Amino acid sequence: MRVFLVHGMGRTRASMLLLGQRLKSEGHTPSRFGYRVSLPSLETLTDRFVAHVQATLEGGEPYAVVGHSLGNVITRMASSRLPEGFSRFAMLAPPNQSPALARWVRRNPTLRMLMGDAGRKLGDRDFMATLPRPNVPTVILAGHATKPWLPYRGGPSDGIVSIEETRLDDIPHRTYPVSHSFIMNDTEITKALLHFLETGLPKEPTP
Numbered sequence: 001m002r003v004f005l006v007h008g009m010g011r012t013r014a015s016m017l018l019l020g021q022r023l024k025s026e027g028h029t030p031s032r033f034g035y036r037v038s039l040p041s042l043e044t045l046t047d048r049f050v051a052h053v054q055a056t057l058e059g060g061e062p063y064a065v066v067g068h069s070l071g072n073v074i075t076r077m078a079s080s081r082l083p084e085g086f087s088r089f090a091m092l093a094p095p096n097q098s099p100a101l102a103r104w105v106r107r108n109p110t111l112r113m114l115m116g117d118a119g120r121k122l123g124d125r126d127f128m129a130t131l132p133r134p135n136v137p138t139v140i141l142a143g144h145a146t147k148p149w150l151p152y153r154g155g156p157s158d159g160i161v162s163i164e165e166t167r168l169d170d171i172p173h174r175t176y177p178v179s180h181s182f183i184m185n186d187t188e189i190t191k192a193l194l195h196f197l198e199t200g201l202p203k204e205p206t207p
Helices: 013-025 042-056 070-081 100-105 109-122 125-129 187-199
Strands: 002-006 029-033 063-068 086-092 138-143 173-176
Touching: 002 013, 002 042, 002 070, 013 029, 013 063, 013 187, 029 042, 042 070, 042 109, 063 070, 070 086, 070 109, 086 187, 109 125, 138 187, 173 187
Parallel strands: 002 029, 002 063, 063 086, 086 138, 138 173
Antiparallel strands: none
């Protein structure tokens, strides 16, 4: 299956390289989409992602999207305009609720400038509530590798988003002892993704 890999804020296409290599070794065809958040609006990034998918696909083939962090927001915004064949969506460490950390960053002018329009929208509860719910088989893979700290009010997190901020309605949700920035490189995450790409179902946790 063709798999579009969409990295998170402050990262580059290189952050998804190892995951892409692992997927390729299992017979999938990875395509890494890259962007920078400092200048374009979030809507412009979404337009570019849609154009990338359209230009890459060949004749309505089935495909999946694996997003990391902000990459999931971009995918959700793009979902109604993506070409036919979208059949799997795996969310890695997604901010499905407005993250407390993003709302804190909005109060810092320098950080707000560096994070651009995307960062401002992440900190906007009303905007985050308008994002479309995925209408294809979807799984959420989240991390809980850090000790509780503010602004998470004692709840488990991956250091950037809390477990609760990754949840979305009744979409299947699995957690792993991994950090936000490197969740895509974890071998157990890769196994879970391969199972999901093959079956469209979440992998049950290992006893």
